[in-house]
Amino acid sequence: MGSLGKLLIRFVAVVAALTAVALAGLVPGAQTLHAATTITVDCTDDAAALAGALASANDGDTLAIQGTCKGTFEIAHNLTLTGSGGATLDGQATDTVLTVDSGKTVVAADLTVTDGFAISGFPDGASGGGIYNFGGTLTLTNSTVSGNTGGGGIVNRATATLTNSTVSGGSGGGIWNIGTLTLTNGTVSGNTAGFSPGNENGGGLYNLGTLTVANSTISANSAVSGGGVFAVLPATLVNTIVAGQTAGGNCVGGGLISDGGYNLEDGTSCGFSTTNNSLPNTNPLLNPAGLRNNGGPTQTIALRAGSSAINAIPTGVNGCGATLTSDQRGVSRPQGPECDIGAFELLALPVAPSSLVATALSRSQVGLVWVDNASTEAGFRIERSFDGSGSWRQFSTVAANVTAFTHSRQTPLTTYFYRARATNEAGDSTSSNVATATTLGW
DSSP states (O other), rough: OOOHHHHHHHHHHHHHHHHHHHHHHSSSTOOOOOOOOEEETOOOOOOOHHHHHHOOOOOEEEEEEEEEEEEEEOOOOOEEEEEEEEEEETTTTTSSEEEEEEOOOOOOEEEEEEBBBOOOOGGGGGGOEEEEEESSEEESSOOOOEEEEEOOSSHHHHHHEEEEEESSBBBOOOOESSSEEEOOOOOOOOOOOSSSOOOOSSSEEOOOOOOOOEEEEEEBBBOOOOOOOSSSSSEEEEEEEEEOOSSSSSSOEEEEEEEEESSESSSSSOOOOOTOOOOSSOOOOOTTTTBOOSSSSSBOOOOOOTTTTTOOOOOSSBBBBBBOOOOOTSSSSSSSBBBBSSSEEEEEEEOOOOEEEEEEESSEEEEEEEEOOSSSSSEEEEEEEEESSSOOEEEEEETOOEEEEOOOOTTTEEEEEEEEEEETOOOOOOOOOOOEOOOOOO
C-alpha cells in the first residue's frame, strides 16, 4: 500500500474516534471514563455538604467526611466513605440515615450513624433506622451505629460485612438480617426490640438469612423473646459472648444456632456445648459499666480479671493468632498464651519498672527516675513509705511512658522510701525495686 493509502486509513481512524467522542456526549445513556477521586466533605460548617457530594459523586470515588452531616443519605454509586475526627451522620429522626441502593458496593469506615428513624414492623416490611442495605454490598469498619429508632440499627437485605464496629441503643432491634451478614470483632449492646406486634423479637440480632458472628460480644439487649439473638434461619456463632441480656433471654432458636466453638453464655438457651469447647452457664465477668471508651475507635465492653473468657482459645485454633490477630479496639491477640472470647482482649499485666533511683533535690523535694519496661501500661502508680516495710501508700500517678517524677512539699531531713508499679486495665505489675532518699537539711 502506498503512502497516500496509509494516510487515508489514518485519517478515517481519527475521524471515527472523534465521532465516537461526540456521540458519547449526544447519545442518551452513553458514558465517558471517570478517574476515581477523593472528595473532601466538611460538614463542620455546612451540615448539608454530604448531600451535595453524593449528588456529584461517581463510581469509585472516595468521600472523606469531617464533622456532623445532617440529613438522610441514599448511596446510588459504588463509593467509599471514610470519616475522621469523629465524623457523624445524623438523621435527625426523620428517616433512615444511610441507604445502600440495589447493586451498589459501599465501603464505610470510621463513622458514627445516629438518630435515624424508620417504619418498624416485621423485617420483610422494614428498613433500618440507621443503615438500610436494600440490595447492595456493604462493608462497615471501625464504626458505630447508635441511637436509631423504628427499624433499629441496621437492616440488611443483601450482603453486609461488619468489622470492629458497635451497634447500640437501637429501638426496634440492633441488627435485622434478611440476607448474608458477617459480624466480626463487634459489640451489640443496649438495643431493644419494639415490643409491638411483629417487632417484639430479637433485641440484639434477628436472623432471617445467613448470619455468622465471630469474636463478638452480645450483651444488655432486650426483647419479648430472644433478647440477644432470635434465629428464624440458621446462624453460626464462634468465639462469641452472649450474656447479660436485660429481657427476653440470650437466644431463641437455639436449635438453629450452630456452635462454632469457644463461645460463652451465662445460660443455656443458645445451645452451646462443652463438646465444642464452649462455656454454657458461665458468667463472663463483663465490666458492669457496660459500653465505654476502652481505647480504639468504638466503645466496647471490657472483661474483668478472672473472667473465664480470658485465655480460652488456644493459639492456632479458631483463628487465634492467625486470622484473629486483634480485638475490636485494635489490641493485638493473644495478649496472654491464648486468645480471649468476645470482642475484647484483656491486656496482659504490664512488666514492672526497674532501676528506680531517688535523689534529694532540696529540703522539700525528692526526684525519682526509673526504667519503663512495659509496652502495655496505662500509667504508673508511685508509692511511698516511711520505713520501707509494709506501710506503703500510693501518693501519685503518672501517664504511660513517663519515667520521672518530683515529689514536693516534703519534710527536711526526713528519709523516704519509694517504689513504682506499672498499671493497665488488667491490674498492677509487681513493684519496682525500693529506692531511698533523705531530704536536705536547713
